[in-house]
Amino acid sequence: MESHVHVKRPKLIAAILMLGSFIGLFGETALNMALTNIMEDFSISASTAQWLTTGYLLVLAVLVPLSAYLVRWFTTRQLIVSALVISSLGATLAAVAPSFSILLAGRLIQAIGTGIFLPLMFSVVLMIFPIQKRGSVMGIVGLVLTSGPALGPTLSGLIIQVSSWHYIFWVMIALNGFLLLGALTIENVSTISKPKIDVASLVLSTIAFGGIIYSLAALAETSLTAPLVFGPLTAGFIALLLFILRQLKMSQPMIDLRVFNYSMFSLGTLLMVATLFVILSVSILIPIYLKSVLAYSSIAAGLLMLPANLLNILMAPIVGSSFDRVGARLYTRVGFAFMTVAAIAFIVILSATTPVWQIIAALCVLYLGISMAIMPAQTHAMNQLPPNLYADGSAAMNTLTQVAGAAGTAIAITLFTAGQKNYIAEFGALNPAEFLAFGTNFAFYAVLVAAIVGLIGSLFIRNNKAVN
Known part of the structure; x- marks a missing residue:
């Protein structure tokens, strides 16, 4: 049995998918550096502004489960072109937004395009390259996954310095237009079977992932027992349970949950969840800290984050090319060990007067760990699945990682706000830099927990052979 689908230009298809996904993932965090500017422009709080990131991730978490259906209903070209057009429409609306509500609406539309692109990249790349080339190719995929969110604050900081946050969207529109030219020539690589769409599964998955993420984001403004939090959270978990039970009983499920029968896929997905939680938490906390506490400009804060991104x-490519020799077990253990050390370092050093070189050093250690963990975890997990389960595995993994990213953003802002309130209650609000720094420090405990969970999980990784 062939391990891949033969296409004329696999590198072109991969390049378009990776660049499109990079733009979408860049969009996840691109506004993090602009949050303080947006808060001033529209007179909103940090807990309201964070919906620009959390809402984006919420749409991804709701839409990504659909990808297993989409690749069986539409050609690869149709999906890529549609994703680029939808993303561009959303970005255009956000670029001209006269109010926060319209800006948020544009972001949500934009996220629909990313929600189509991201799982498509995973499944198509696995289909068009033979197993012996997967390590190096998935190394680039891992780079897209980490550098997109990580470079968001840096690149947007440069854009904000020379113009305004509106131009972040104009840049994305221009890049999408460039990709659209190449997308028109892409071959189809999936099997179009047009399975029956189960409306009940769609409704349950939407309530499940939407409810859970919404409740986590709402925690930033109220308590766990408040109806605004407790109601959606309870509904989300009940819907998730019903969704799982329904998938297990269906002959043609929306997502084939048998992928989780493969233990290394399940473990690899857990490690991906931990990694995305860390990335999205840090990518919203550090820009706020650098700008609000240490008083750096947008461009300076972005450039200070650049060394860690360059290291990543x-x-x-080094991790990708050596993956087959080194294996996922060693890379994930070392990677999560670095992440854990970096999280501890942030908790120890973060204050209103921390020397900036210490922040840069800790970020470098963190992203060194991320670069060593994310691609091996992801590739090792997907390699355990037979080709007929790639789309389902991609949908399941991407849904959970987007939920993790949204949870990371929401929980980071929640703890950031709670830390400030605790400091103000004890010491007063005379020194904003002090309570903002304390809030950032407090939020890093969530990053530490996620890193430790990943480190423990990595101890159980086995270097199994890929399935042909």
Whole structure:
């Protein structure tokens, strides 16, 4: 049995999918550096502004489960072109937004395009490259996954410095237009079977993932027992349970949950969840800290985050090319060990007067760990699945990682706000830098927990052979 689908230009298809996914993932965090500017422009709080990131991730978490259906209903070209057009429409609306509500609406539309692109990248890349090339190719995929969210604050900081946050969207529109030219020539690589769409599964998955993420985001403004939090959270978990039970009983499920019968896929997905939680938490906390506490400009804060991003970019191809020799077990253990050390370092050093070189050093250690963990965890997990389960595995993994990213953003802001309130209650609000720093420090405990969960999980990784 062939391990891949033969296409004329696999590198072109992969490049368009990866660049499109990069733009979408860049969009996840691109506004993090602009949050303080947006808060001033529209007179809103941090807990309201964070919906620009959390709402984006919420749409991804709701839409990504659909991808297993979409690849069986539409051609690869149709999906890519549609994703680029939808994303561009959302970005255009956000770019001209006269109010926060319209800006948020544009972001949500934009996220629909990313929600189509992201799982498509995973499943198509696995289909068009043979197993012996997967390590290096998935190394680049891992780079896209980490550098997109990580470079968001840096690149947007540069854009904000020379113009305004509106131009972040104009840049994305221009890049999408460039990709659209190449997308028109892409071949189809999936099997169009047009399975029956189960409306009940769609409704349950939407309530499940939407309810859970919404409740986590609402925690930033109210308590766990408040109806605004407790209601959606309870509904989300009940819907999730019903969704799982329904998938297990269906002959043609929306997502084939048998992928979780493969233990290394389940474990690899857990490690991906931990990694995305860390990435999205840090990518919203550090820009706020650098700008609000240490008083750096947008461009300076972005450039201060650049060394860690460059280290990640340099490491990704090295990890990818050596993956088959080194294996997922060693890479994930070392990677999560670095993440854990970095999280502890942030908790120890973060204050209103921390020397900036210490922040840069801790970020470098963190992203070194991320670059060593994310691609091996992801590739090792997907390699355990037979080709007929790639789309389902991609949908399941991407849904959970987007939920993790949204949870990371929401929980980070929740703890950031709670930390400030605790400090103000004890010491007063005379020194904003002090309570903002304390809030950032407090939020890093969530990052530490996620890193430790990943480190423990990595101890159980086995270097199994890929399934042909």
